[in-house]
Amino acid sequence: MKAPKIILHRMGRDYRIKGKPFPRHPVLIGAKGIVLAVSDYLEELAVQRNKAAGSVLGTAGILLEWFKALSAKRLDWSQASDEFLREWATAQEGTISTRRIATKIGTVFDFYRVAQSKFKWIDRVVGENSSKPGAWRYPLSYEIVIRKHKDGRETERLKPSYSYATIPLSPRRPTPTAQQVEVLGDALLDKPNLERATMWWLAASWMHAVGLRIGGVVSLTLGSISSALAAEGIMDSTGRAWNLSLTASDACAQDQIKLAIARLREDRRQEIGVAVTEKGKKTRTVPVPLDLLENVLDYIWGARAHLIKKLASSRPRYRPSEALFISLKTGAAFESKSLGNEFKRYFNELGIPGSGHRLRARFAMAHLLKGYLKARAAHGRAYDARSILHDTAEVMGHSHTNTLKPYLGDVIKEENALPGEPILVLSSDHAALLRGLSEALELTGAPLSAALQRFCDLHGIEARPEIGSVHDLRRAIERRERSLTTT
Structure with a gap:
């Protein structure tokens, strides 16, 4: 007789929990339908603990592994024990890292703890075993660990009886250099499909130039871009935010938007704020360089508009997605996993350590x-x-x-490790002039230095050595106050 099959299923894009949207929320389905205990637990993570969708999905995957292992042994999920947890964990040693196994143990334990204490799906399965003879022995036991803080406080946490005593620190993942990011960008632009090449290049740019997580990249919409423009006063003739989908066929509107961005540059603006929804469904405003903004607008009006027309012509019922980046397969917004996997593939092919998240x-x-x-x-x-x-x-x-x-x-x-000291120059013209002067001082040495000193003396310009410590800062302030009093 075969063990009953259990699968991980993801709900539809319009799925809601307590009135709030949770698209593609995961559940486990067994022979008798949805495993309600797991469903309650995953909803607890998403709604009450505000876990990111990717974290909830990862937890669902761990619980799927655990339930499959129980099923293979003909055990009901309520028959969990320290012994079986040890057997399940040790079977994975050598195939994945110790840290990953410890994460799985903690996930399984937390699920049973919540299922018993909050949802009452089980009784007397999880608990602290007493040393007294005749006391009830909890199959899945824990120990209470007391942690002492530097401020004298003490906090308690529950630790599964079976867990690793020490977990080695994971090595720091390498950060790609600026040159490696350029190599990656060139490789992405080398795709034969111009729209896909542009899309992937822009997606990478939102990560390394703006600092978005992958989840933030896939959540970008045309509305978020138009709202950011409206916040800068860049709106249509009715005083509303531009509909960027419609402006794709309106050259006059495009010129108006580009002219407004040029005015921002004249005011020495380098960035505008764009609202992005990321981890834990939290929305934050990120600074987007004007160069990237213009590249995004060109993509919306060009390659993306052409893709929308192509999808609409081949799919009669297709409704254009508001997402900035669209999947060719679904016609909807990309999923984080798809984006991450593609970046990882390119990193591997190019021999660059790390993954997309390292951008x-x-x-x-x-x-x-x-x-x-x-x-x-x-x-x-x-x-x-x-x-x-x-x-x-x-x-x-x-x-x-x-x-x-x-x-x-x-x-x-x-x-x-580099020679010299940084100085702050607000004007780009002055910065260029000072760069040229610095290079000339290095080449000519004493004659130019002496001439420069005479010029400074003539105009009353005082040399300002770098402040070396807080005490020097205080002396500098006192010196400045004395000079103001004297004058």
């Missing part, structure tokens, strides 16, 4: 470098690293700065 790490490095150089130029070595980290965390949608600290450390190490 976001490239953005983090660039943003931290920009913040570090600006802070060093303004405050010398008395800069505040916390402000740099917090600024980058906010732009990237991080809830804390811990994951960014190693990146800032890398930036500081790289910059410390």
Whole structure:
């Protein structure tokens, strides 16, 4: 007799939980229909814990593995035990990392804990076993671990009795260099289909130039772009946001939008804010470079518009998707997994370590470098690293700065290895002039330096050495106050 089959099924795109949309939400289906205990648990993750759709799907996959293992042994899901959990986990050793196995153990344990304590699907399966003789023995047991914090607080957490005592730290995944990102972009543009080539190049750009997660890239819509333009006062003649789908066939409207963006450049604007929905269905505003914005608009009016016409001609009932990037297969928005898999394939083919998500790490490095150089130029070595980290965390949608600290450390190490000091120049014309002057000083040396010193003396320009510490900063402030008092 064969074991009953269990599968992972994803609900429709219009699926809702408590009135809120949760498209493609996963459930497990067995011989008797939907496994309700798992369904309740996955809804708990999505609604109450606000887990991202990808995390919920990953949890569903782990539970599917667990239920299949139980089914192969002819065990009901309520017959979980420490012994079987150990057998299931050790069977995977050598095939996946210890950290991944530990994640699976924790997922299974949390499912049973919630199924018993909150949803009452099971009784007396999960608990802390007492050493007293005759006491009830819980099949799936846990230990209470007390953690002491630096501020003196103590917190408790439940740890499965069967779990790894120590888990090796996973190595830091490599961040692609700026040159490697260019190589990837060239490879994406080499696709034979011009629309696909442009689409993939732009998708990568939203990650390494804006810092979006893959989920944020697939959530981009024409409405989010038009709303961002409207926020800058770039609207149609009725005072409403442009309908970018309609402007694809209106050259006059396109010229008006491009002219408005040119005015932003004249005002020395480099970016505009675009609202993006990402992890945990949270919406944040990200700074989008004007160059990327113009490339996106050209794509909407050109290659994407042509694709929409092609899909509509071959599918009579097709309704154009609002998504910026559309799948050729479905005609709808891309799924995160599809986008991630394609990037991973290209990384592997090009021999570049990492995956698509590391393009976001490239953005983090660039943003931290920009913040570090600006802070060093303004405050010398008395800069505040916390402000740099917090600024980058906010732009990237991080809830804390811990994951960014190693990146800032890398930036500081790289910059410390280079000679010279950063200075802050607001005007691009002045920056170009100072670059030329710096190169000339290196080449000619003393004569030009002496002439420059005479020029500075003539115009009352005082040399300002880099501030080396907080104490130097205080002395600089005191010196500035004294000079103001004197004048």
